[in-house]
Amino acid sequence: MGNYRFFQNKDCEYFPCHKGIPEEDFNCLFCFCPLYSKGQNCGGNFEMTKNNVKSCMNCARPHKRESYDVIMDILRQDLP
């Protein structure tokens, strides 16, 4: 069940793919985080690997039920 702001795919073998969010609130809408391209300005808690790759393993921000509007607002902001 879902809508354009909240969607769950419980058939996915990785569901829920991030820790720290109650399963009923886990939002699959941003499976590929649209904030990745914001780099340091994404607002999430990423880490940089030794190969200088952004690792989002511990970030749960895009998967919160209420994140749609927050993420769309950040996406609309220009990079400095």
Ligand code: SF4
């Ligand atoms: S750290 Fe979080 S908010 Fe930032 S790009 Fe990764 S998943 Fe998205």
